[in-house]
Amino acid sequence: MKKRYSLILIIIGSLSPLLFSTWIPYILPERVQLDEIQTYQDSSGLIPKQYIVHMTQGNAYTISADPSGYYYSFDVGIKIGDSPYMITGYTVDEAGEDDIEIMNFIATRTGDYYIQIFTTGFGFFDFIVESGLSASATGPNVEFFDSIYLLVLILPSVIIFVIAVIIYVVIKRQPKISYQITPISPSLNPYRTSSNKESISNLGKKKIKFCEFCGSMLDESSNICPQCRAPIMR
Numbered sequence: 001m002k003k004r005y006s007l008i009l010i011i012i013g014s015l016s017p018l019l020f021s022t023w024i025p026y027i028l029p030e031r032v033q034l035d036e037i038q039t040y041q042d043s044s045g046l047i048p049k050q051y052i053v054h055m056t057q058g059n060a061y062t063i064s065a066d067p068s069g070y071y072y073s074f075d076v077g078i079k080i081g082d083s084p085y086m087i088t089g090y091t092v093d094e095a096g097e098d099d100i101e102i103m104n105f106i107a108t109r110t111g112d113y114y115i116q117i118f119t120t121g122f123g124f125f126d127f128i129v130e131s132g133l134s135a136s137a138t139g140p141n142v143e144f145f146d147s148i149y150l151l152v153l154i155l156p157s158v159i160i161f162v163i164a165v166i167i168y169v170v171i172k173r174q175p176k177i178s179y180q181i182t183p184i185s186p187s188l189n190p191y192r193t194s195s196n197k198e199s200i201s202n203l204g205k206k207k208i209k210f211c212e213f214c215g216s217m218l219d220e221s222s223n224i225c226p227q228c229r230a231p232i233m234r
Contacts, residue, residue: 006168011161013160014158014160014161016157016160017156017157021153025084025085029051029052029084030049030051030052031052031053032129034053034054034129034130037126037128038126038127038128039068039126041125041127042122042123042124043076043117043123043124043125044122048079048116048118048119049118049119049127050084050116051114051115051116051127051129052112052113052114052115053112053113053115053129054113055105055111057108057110058107059107059131060105061105061106061107061131062103062104062133062134063078063103063104063128063130064101064102064103064127064128064130065077065100065101065117065125066100066127067099067100067123067125068123068125068126074119074120074121074122075093075119075121076118076125077091077117077119078101078103078115079091079115080115081113081114081116082109082113083114084114085149085150085153086146087145087150088145090105090141090142090143091141091144092137092139092141093139101138101139102137103137103138104133104137104141105141115129209222211227211232212233213225213228214227214230216228
C-alpha cells in the first residue's frame, strides 16, 4: 500500500509543471490593437516576442515587422497561429538581413490570433497589424508544424518523473539495517558465582592442621612450622 501511495505522489509531482505551462503562455503575450504601431520593440534573439490581436473571419490583414536598429546581425521573421504554443500556423521569413518583413493574412475564424516575432541576434523593431492589404508580402505564407513547443511543454514533467522514479528505486534497493537490543539481566555474573562455589568446595576438601608447639595453622604440605620452626609430625 505504501508503494502505491509513493507512485501516486511521484505522478502528481511530475504533473505539477503543467499547471504553469498550460496557462502562463496565455498571459505573457502583449495584446495589440489593429492599425496601432508598436515602436522600438526589443528582442534578444532567444525568446520570441509574442502578441495577441483580434481578427474577424474573412477579413484580410497586413502584419509588418521592421528592424529599426541593431547591434549585431539582426533579422526578423513572423509566425501566426491559434495558440501561444505556436505548434502549427503560418510563417514568412523571405527578406534579407535588416529588411522589413510583411505577411498578408486572411482570418479563417473570428477570435484571437497569436503573432510571434522571432529574430536573429539582439535588436529593435517596429510592429503593426493593419486592416486590409496595405502592402505587398515579402514572401509566401508557409504552413509549419513545430513540435519543439510541445516538447518544452512536456519536458519539465518528464524530467521530474524520471528523477523521482530513479530516487525511488535507489531508496527501495538499499538494505534495511535492523538494530537488535539484547536485554541485560540483573542476575549475578555466572562465572563469578561458579568460581565462588568452586572455592568454597575446595576449602571443604582441604585438611586443616595446626602446629603442636605454637598452635599456628599450617598448610597440608608444610613440613616445618613457619612460626616456631618446629618439625611437623605426620
